[in-house]
Amino acid sequence: MAVTLHGYSYSVYLRIVRMTMLEKGVAWSHIEIDPFADEIPPDYLALNPFGRVPTLDHDGFVLYETTAISRYIDEAFPGPSLQPEEPRERARMNQIIAIADSYGYWPMVRQVFSQRVFNARHRTPDEAVIAEGLARSHRVLAALESIAEGGDFLAGDRLTLADLHFGAMVAYFTASTEGATTLGGYPKLSAWWRAFKNRKSLAETDPGLPGD
Numbered sequence: 001m002a003v004t005l006h007g008y009s010y011s012v013y014l015r016i017v018r019m020t021m022l023e024k025g026v027a028w029s030h031i032e033i034d035p036f037a038d039e040i041p042p043d044y045l046a047l048n049p050f051g052r053v054p055t056l057d058h059d060g061f062v063l064y065e066t067t068a069i070s071r072y073i074d075e076a077f078p079g080p081s082l083q084p085e086e087p088r089e090r091a092r093m094n095q096i097i098a099i100a101d102s103y104g105y106w107p108m109v110r111q112v113f114s115q116r117v118f119n120a121r122h123r124t125p126d127e128a129v130i131a132e133g134l135a136r137s138h139r140v141l142a143a144l145e146s147i148a149e150g151g152d153f154l155a156g157d158r159l160t161l162a163d164l165h166f167g168a169m170v171a172y173f174t175a176s177t178e179g180a181t182t183l184g185g186y187p188k189l190s191a192w193w194r195a196f197k198n199r200k201s202l203a204e205t206d207p208g209l210p211g212d
């Protein structure tokens with residue numbers, strides 16, 4: 001069974017899928033595609049008309065949208081289940097993923113991390129964008145602090161897709177000093193991150209920075 005992932009090495013969303021694959025013990029091959037390029041190759045747009053990454057190809061079954069991919073991997077492959085059976089825990093997991101996508105990704109990754117860390121070596125960071133990103137991140141972190149389980153995992157008592165999803169975003173967010181300081185103001189999330197940041201799947205999917 002051949003699994004191919006089309007993605008951009010520095011993509012948070014690609015990392016979520018890669019971590020899911022590692023946690024499940026699934027091997028894959030990688031095809032690099034830069035979604036920020038001026039022109040997206042037509043053969044990629046034929047797979048994903050939105051031109052975003054990642055896109056999965058599993059023996060000709062093509063799937064895009066990260067949550068659809070990670071749930072598919074969890075359900076289609078053996079290995080530890082990454083979704084709770086208990087309805088309320090499963091609902092929390094889904095809620096955390098939706099909050100991360102809807103309200104967290106843009107301020108935490110695109111406004112704070114991209115400005116302060118990723119682009120900073122060739123462009124002066126836009127301090128107004130960073131300030132706005134930090135302000136908007138607070139609301140996300142406060143919301144997650146109030147619903148997080150309070151232990152090593154965000155939903156329930158074992159690893160779920162919520163940890164992988166939000167963890168990839170927090171990895172980038174805390175690569176900036178302001179992001180790390182901001183997260184430090186939320187005790188439950190800080191305790192979760194102290195445990196999660198040592199996870200093997202997170203370390204093994206660290207893309208570093210371009211030129212490292």
Ligand SMILES: N[C@@H](CCC(=O)N[C@@H](CS)C(=O)NCC(=O)O)C(=O)O
Binds near residue numbers: 051
């Ligand atoms: N809803 C998509 C979002 C994926 C996404 O935004 N990926 C980023 C990279 S982390 C991307 O392709 N960005 C290109 C752009 O913003 O034009 C998913 O869940 O897969």
